[in-house]
Amino acid sequence: MSQVAQVRVRYAPSPTGLQHIGGVRTALFNYLFARRSGGRFILRVEDTDRARSEDHYIQDIYQSLAWLGIEPDEGPAEHGFSGGDYGPYIQSRRVELYRKYTQQLLDEGKAYYCFCSTERMEQLRKKQEEEKSALQGYDRHCRSLPPEEARREAERRYAAGVEGQGCTVRFAIPLEGSATFHDLLLGDIEWANGDINPDPVILKADRFPTYHLANVIDDHLMNITHVLRAQEWLSSGPLHIQLYRAFGWEAPQFCHLPMVMGRDPATDKLSKLSKRHGATSLLEFRKGGYLREALINYIALLGWAFDESRETFTLAELEGCFDLAKLSRSPATFDYRKLEWFNGRYIRQYSVPQLRKELENLWQEHSPEMHGAVSVENLTERLDWILPLLQERLKSLREIPALAAYFFVAPVYEExxxxxxxxxxxxxxxxxxxxxxxxxxxxxxxxxxxxxxxxxxxxxxxxxxxxxxxxxxxxxxxxxxxxxxxxxxxxxxxxxxxxxxxxxxxxxxxxxxxxxxxxxxxxxxxxxxxxx
Missing domain, CATH: 1.10.10.350 (Arc Repressor Mutant, subunit A)
Known part of the structure; x- marks a missing residue:
């Protein structure tokens, strides 16, 4: 990697689902690190998974960042961002670059064509499970094929119009040695090459790159200096280091952020935050009546703390005090009650006109059903009178229609x-x-x-x-x-x-x-x- 004095970090989501709390925290930490360092925050859309990527998920990425006030310095110009000198910032528009660098690895004997069918790979998997083999994953069956013979066969298949069918490109993991790197949070990491997934695919049958190849190439070409990502990606670090070595590039500095855990209401056990713990997509929280200030403040504290006494911060304050040295190594636990506390606190800090505007935006965008005969139009007309009475006890904007119903509809005395x-x-x-x-x-x-x-x-x-x-x-x-x-x-x-x-x-x-x-x-x- 070329030497760049300025810090450059990126948020690189895959548009295969809605933005969730873990992803939003990664975006926020990268953004805050860039702002505190006087660096650049880049948005890159990693949409090479053509089967699962969808346009409305891409729009959700943009809308989520815009709502939170996280503004990239560089990003897809065609979607309203400022562009930049390292575009395109959408991976599906960079495919020729990935093919070019894959060919470089093939020419240098650091990658090879693989013609193993899906059926063979499934049989191999079952056999390894039945035999409880110490070797799990690909058996390097095609690694010994003569390179020239393999190239001709790949070209024949491409020319026949079966674009890569049964033909992928695999990265040749060195058989000896290890991959080492220093993590800014976890310290020195060493991983024996024999423990890395054997010869992973880097160019798929459709000639689109896998995540690992595209990620490494883009981080290098975009001069990314620091990679801040969740600890679930820690096991990918050794493979990425080997890819950097194969290209002869310097790797960025890594910082694998602490996991975000959720408490299972049925078992009271902690596990990685997921839908079974409740609403996890940012859209769900927004529809649920949470304010952006509350979400930003609370998410910032998932694995980071300024000191033991302070816990409320505006986004501008976070930009001025965020420090990687204050990250925790321990997993963070997402607590809905604590988020509600933050939300109520910020609701009470809003003026009535500010609160009314937030409510009107919420109802206009999501059109929730109101209580009984109360229409959105009828409610917004009276908010200046009603909100001062409700504001002190609110945990969520979504509570207002039910709490305010008696101002519109006479009660039914059922009890x-x-x-x-x-x-x-x-x-x-x-x-x-x-x-x-x-x-x-x-x-x-x-x-x-x-x-x-x-x-x-x-x-x-x-x-x-x-x-x-x-x-x-x-x-x-x-x-x-x-x-x-x-x-x-x-x-x-x-x-x-x-x-x-x-x-x-x-x-x-x-x-x-x-x-x-x-x-x-x-x-x-x-x-x-x-x-x-």
Whole structure:
């Protein structure tokens, strides 16, 4: 590799699935390392798996990075990125390069044509399993073929129009010695050549490269100085080192990031994070109402820590303090409860206009079904009044439709026993509702004027004082008076602040709506008193 003073790192996803948490963390760490080092962050799409690569997965890569605010310095210009001097940045458009370098290895005797059929390889695999052979993998059957004879046979097959059918190119792993490299996190790594997968395919039957060949060639040609990738790729390191040696190139510096684990809810055991642990694609988290700031902050802490006391960071702050020396060697565990904590924290830091915009974007893009008769349009019209009441208790934006439903639709009182204060009968609870109704009638008769949420809250003390006086008149605690009232207004025995909710509901729907709900529940309690 040519000497390059500037740090150059890359995120090189394969478009064979949606972007998941592990991949996003790799992208984030590479991005942060480049920013902290004053280097360049490159996006390269590794789409040589033609059977599994799909266009919508490519779009998901671009949309995910854009949503998170991770902006590549170089990337596919045809998809809106800034391009660069080392393109194309999509591997399927670099195939001739890979074939050229494969031919170099063939000419130097460091690779060879293989004509073993799929059937033979399957038989070999079964035989090795049955015999419990110490040698697993390819048996180097075609390695001893005379090179010129093998070349002619390959050319004959290509010319016959059976593009590489039954003809691949394998890399000749040296039979002696070992591959060594220094990992910035794990230290010195040494791997005996005999333990490397025997002579892996580097050019497939369709004459497209395998991941290993394309990855090494591109990292060299794009002057990548550091490769930050998950530890699951550690076993590929020795093969890549041998490929660098075969080409006579200097390898980049490697840093294999700690694994991201998930806890299986059924067994409570840890294993590599996957779908069985819950939502793992970034799209699922976004649809689930998580903010980008929360995801970036939490993902940054999966295997990295600034110090023992600080755990909240903006993206800009991470760009200024990220350090590979602070990576952990131990696996990181993805904790949904901790992510929810971060999400709630950032939700509470948003202004109401910011939060409303996030909600409108979420609903416009994903159109989730709303609760009951509540439409997206109806909800967004009233968000400035409702969000201040919900914001303090939210863990996710996705919770809002259900929590806000009582502002739009009168509750159905399916569990009237929830309206009963402790040691109170249904008749007594109904009487408390009638008392609350009289308080609301008096409040409703006043000439309240409120055009903003702050103005609305200015009357909260008057409302609260009126209900406290009513509770004293009835000889009950304030909580006892509030319990049936809360259930009447919200249909639940837990809700956002009740006094504020009633004021907002009167502002949005009118005082008659409040009185009607109290009447409905009181009647329900009175008619069903014997059953409670």
């Amino acid at each position: 009237p026993e929830l309206a009963l204060p402790k040691k109170h009968t249904a008749a007594q609870a109904a009487a408390l509702l009638r008392k609350s109704r009289s308080v609301l009638e008096q409040l409703h008769s006043r000439d309240w004027v409120w055009e903003t949420f702050d103005e609305l809250l200015a009357v909260k003390q008057d409302w609260e004082a009126s209900f406290r006086a009513a509770a004293a008149d009835e000889g009950v605690k304030m909580g006892s008076l509030m319990q049936p009232l809360r259930y009447a207004i919200t249909g639940s025995n837990t809700s956002p602040p009740l006094i504020e909710s009633m004021i907002v509901l009167e502002r949005l729907a009118g005082g008659e709506e409040l009185l009607g709900r109290l009447d409905s529940l009181a009647m329900c309690l009175e008619t069903g008193a014997e059953d409670l």
